[in-house]
Amino acid sequence: MNSSSTGGAPRIWPGVLLCAGVSALALGIEHVEAGYFGRAWLEALVMAILLGTVIRSLWTPDSRWRPGISFSAKSLLEIAVVLLGASLSAATIAAAGAALLVGIAAVVFVAIGLSYAIGRLLGLPQRMAILVACGNSICGNSAIAAVAPVIGADGDDVAASIAFTAVLGVIVVLCLPLLIPALGLSIHQFGVLSGLTVYAVPQVIAATAPAGAAAIQVGTLVKLVRVLMLGPVVLILSMLSGRLREETDEPAPHVTAGDRPPPKRIAVHHLVPWFIVGFLVMAAFRSAGLIPTVLLTPLAMVANLLTIVSMAALGLGVDIRSVAQAGPRVTGAVVLSLLALAAISLGLIHLIGVA
DSSP, X not given: OOTXXXXXXXXXXXXXXXXXXXXXXXXXXXXXXXXXXXXXXXXXXXXXXXXXXXXXXXXXXXXXXXXXXXXXXXXXXXXXXXXXXXXXXXXXXXXXXXXXXXXXXXXXXXXXXXXXXXXXHTTOOHHHHHHHHHIIIIIXXXXXXXXHHHHTOOHXXXXXXXXXXXXXXXXXXXXXXXXXXXXXXXXXXXXXXXXHHOSSHHHHHHHHGGGOHHHXXXXXXXXXXXXXXXXXXXXXXXXXXXXXXXXXXXXXXXXXXXXXXXOOOOOHHHHSOHHHHHHHHHHHHXXXXXXXXXXXXXXXXXXXXXXXXHHHHHHHTOOTHHHHHSOHHHHHHHHHXXXXXXXXXXXXXXXXXXX
16 A cells, blocks of 8 residues: 555654754754853754754755655644644733734734835846745745735745755854844843744744743744734735736746736635634633643653754755855845844834833
């Protein structure tokens, strides 16, 4: 009996085991670091990304490995995020304050507008400028994938727009903790900055891990609120899709000309991913005392292990060479947009007086 007749499970195991092996190596290195230096300078979360990226640079996984890598990067991560909700209580959410929650929404919309303007000034076609703006300002590949069908972007638009999210995501994860001493940020401020600037939820966890559990909780909360902004943004773009259909920009030099797919509506479940709902439900259960205290530590450990495996998968999916293929205009737009987002985020932190 072949794997197709027994379901997709047999197909994912090679890739899942590969990611688990990379994760085990990352945990081993973290243990050695702690033994020699008294602390781990690079946590297993970050080490898993680096190891995965190095492996991907030396070897391209074929069809045997890709299903499991994709499963680890997406499904295992989503489960980890749901479990992470058990570590968040109503007190943490209340401590964030209404000003921060409103500020997150403001940052997203201001960043989208500024990123779009940067893209257009650098000569990007309208659709690609929108994809870059939404990807940078909301949640990277997920936002690009959700927005693309609404604005009628073709495959080349999408490919060029997401070329940087994996590579820059890793760079941001590695470099962001350096801003704590450089800018004199508190743990809470660093968590907010990470949640506002890092592309994906697991990358937020990896970026904030060096600062401790409090930074992880704050960063994850801010990031999830930011992800929830995808719904309103897609709704607005869907209302403007008629005008986008009439857009006559020439494709960028690296984009293959051809018929674009017509803009279309997107399913509601793509606007609010299931794992965000699950995260909020788990947080509500924690706040209501429905999760036994004895389970909190095991749940946190499982979430951490699944996240490390997802980080290995993320690294294995990073093709550094794809950056060179995206073209200088996309490069400039993405990098400048990310710097603008960081500046806006720091401005919000000081404006509302995050302690």
